[in-house]
Amino acid sequence: MSYTGRPSMSSYEKPSYGTGKGVLPPHSLTFAQALAIAAALSFGTPAAVLAAGTLGLKFGTWLPGVGAIMGPISQAWVNVLKVFGSGQPWQGILTIALACALVGSLFEAFVFCQYQGQQHSGDS
Numbered sequence: 001m002s003y004t005g006r007p008s009m010s011s012y013e014k015p016s017y018g019t020g021k022g023v024l025p026p027h028s029l030t031f032a033q034a035l036a037i038a039a040a041l042s043f044g045t046p047a048a049v050l051a052a053g054t055l056g057l058k059f060g061t062w063l064p065g066v067g068a069i070m071g072p073i074s075q076a077w078v079n080v081l082k083v084f085g086s087g088q089p090w091q092g093i094l095t096i097a098l099a100c101a102l103v104g105s106l107f108e109a110f111v112f113c114q115y116q117g118q119q120h121s122g123d124s
Contacts, residue, residue: 057074
């Protein structure tokens, strides 16, 4: 019988990362790290998209032929951002981005807890 370099399915064992309960495998994220990454991405993505969209609409008003259409759209969008930002469009972008960060963080916490529950239910 020749050795193929792979263990057979019958001899495969789950790797052990330590003896203490709650020991994480290498290259896994802690809850704080996962939460920070989720919050940063959930904040940064909407902030960048909203800022780029607002700037795109503003710059679109300067284009000949399209400016007549983009002007009212741009003004309406800035008015929506002013509602969320107490009169300042940039505060509206930050408010929406912070709300998205909160929702993303809550979702990450839920998924992390679900994953931990599945890990511990399989230990018994």
